[in-house]
Amino acid sequence: MTMATQSGTYMDRPSGGGLVDVVDLILDKGLVIDVYLRVSLVGIELLTVDARIVVASVDTYLRFAEAANRLDLARSGTETKGLPGMMQEIREGGAQQKTKGALEGAKDSVKDTVGGMLGGGSDEDAEDQDGEAEESRQPKHRSRPASRKDRSR
Amino acid sequence: MVPTDEKQARVAGAPAAAEAPATGCYVYGILAASATDPAVEKLTPVGGDKETRVGYVRHGDVAAAVSPLPGGRPLGRPEDLRAHADVLNTLAATGAPVLPFRFGTVLKDTQAVSDDVLAKGHDSFVHALERLDGRAQFTLRATYDEEALLREIFADRPDITELRESVAQMPEDAAYYQRVRLGELIYESVAARREKDTELIKERLGPLADAMVVSEAPTDDGVTDVAFLVNDDRRADFERTADRLAGDWQNRIRMRLLGPLAPYDFVAEAMEETEGEA
Numbered sequence: 207m208t209m210a211t212q213s214g215t216y217m218d219r220p221s222g223g224g225l226v227d228v229v230d231l232i233l234d235k236g237l238v239i240d241v242y243l244r245v246s247l248v249g250i251e252l253l254t255v256d257a258r259i260v261v262a263s264v265d266t267y268l269r270f271a272e273a274a275n276r277l278d279l280a281r282s283g284t285e286t287k288g289l290p291g292m293m294q295e296i297r298e299g300g301a302q303q304k305t306k307g308a309l310e311g312a313k314d315s316v317k318d319t320v321g322g323m324l325g326g327g328s329d330e331d332a333e334d335q336d337g338e339a340e341e342s343r344q345p346k347h348r349s350r351p352a353s354r355k356d357r358s359r
Numbered sequence: 360m361v362p363t364d365e366k367q368a369r370v371a372g373a374p375a376a377a378e379a380p381a382t383g384c385y386v387y388g389i390l391a392a393s394a395t396d397p398a399v400e401k402l403t404p405v406g407g408d409k410e411t412r413v414g415y416v417r418h419g420d421v422a423a424a425v426s427p428l429p430g431g432r433p434l435g436r437p438e439d440l441r442a443h444a445d446v447l448n449t450l451a452a453t454g455a456p457v458l459p460f461r462f463g464t465v466l467k468d469t470q471a472v473s474d475d476v477l478a479k480g481h482d483s484f485v486h487a488l489e490r491l492d493g494r495a496q497f498t499l500r501a502t503y504d505e506e507a508l509l510r511e512i513f514a515d516r517p518d519i520t521e522l523r524e525s526v527a528q529m530p531e532d533a534a535y536y537q538r539v540r541l542g543e544l545i546y547e548s549v550a551a552r553r554e555k556d557t558e559l560i561k562e563r564l565g566p567l568a569d570a571m572v573v574s575e576a577p578t579d580d581g582v583t584d585v586a587f588l589v590n591d592d593r594r595a596d597f598e599r600t601a602d603r604l605a606g607d608w609q610n611r612i613r614m615r616l617l618g619p620l621a622p623y624d625f626v627a628e629a630m631e632e633t634e635g636e637a
């Protein structure tokens with residue numbers, strides 16, 4: 207199982223990076239010139255905060271519980287799920303195209319929020335999206351900090 | 360942060376001149392003047408205007424990658440975010456260091472970029488670029504396979520398995536608190552595993568990097584996000600080691616390695632240290 211000799215045999219090496227990857231990298235990182243020279247365009251500032259909210263709450267617990275209930279314990283474990291199946295899943299878009307599991311609920315809500323906030327659609331549905339974004343922006347429960355970091359060298 | 364300055368208001372394209380939409384100069388990042396690669400000219404600029412191209416503003420030994428920004432429309436579409444990242448990633452791929460700016464940095468015009476940014480920060484930029492020379496960022500995103508993770512937890516914790524079975528037999532309404540409790544127990548088990556797996560990533564890959572920044576994964580199924588600053592000399596070793604770890608974990612954790620990237624997570628530090636040393 208550990209005979210990987212070529213780079214990228216087991217790992218996913220996306221070339222472009224999905225929107226979530228991009229958002230994570232460029233919205234709250236990088237140099238800022240100076241408060242007085244920098245122009246923050248409408249909506250961007252808010253997004254940096256709200257797109258990263260991670261909810262660990264009753265909702266989260268219930269999602270885990272549902273996932274646990276859906277799981278068919280009688281089926282054989284992951285040992286039988288060989289590498290080819292795994293890799294195919296990854297190549298086919300991995301998490302994004304997989305049936306939505308409970309654990310991915312949070313990711314989707316991040317995407318929805320981002321999608322809603324960023325617009326990207328026509329002007330017609332812009333208002334609609336704004337409304338949704340407004341709603342999902344409200345952090346209902348917040349017991350994990352949005353971005354806790356440990357720096358080490 | 361409130362744009363009180365007149366200059367800002369004009370760039371943002373909001374109030375005054377309605378008939379003549381304001382324009383600005385979008386800034387992607389800073390690099391050595393000797394490293395300005397024409398590859399960026401082919402990329403779609405932030406704002407998506409087909410008439411404009413990404414180019415450079417030079418001053419002394421440094422240059423800024425910029426593009427004209429048409430006014431009249433707020434930034435922030437997914438394409439805008441991708442365009443910003445594409446320019447920086449393209450520059451990072453050339454092997455020369457680039458100091459990435461945060462998304463949404465707009466100045467009045469190229470003159471302002473030259474005078475207010477490049478001239479003022481010239482020496483700091485040069486120093487930070489020297490520090491980051493020969494190194495690139497790699498960001499590792501590890502996520503759990505949900506099913507494998509749950510199976511692992513059930514196998515380890517008979518108490519959780521038992522609770523799950525009793526919850527499954529109750530009508531949904533009646534079992535509300537038991538379901539919350541079940542989810543909570545699973546959540547805690549996930550957290551414990553997350554901590555352990557994050558440690559292993561740091562242990563295996565940390566020694567191959569010059570610096571690392573560990574962040575909490577942004578999603579529930581995430582293990583961790585770790586940014587590594589990797590020296591070119593050790594890049595192959597780093598990638599091999601990461602892949603070996605992915606192989607060890609192949610059925611339980613998916614590993615995605617982004618890079619080489621502009622040093623998003625290390626640029627602030629490189630600039631700070633510059634000031635401290637000078």
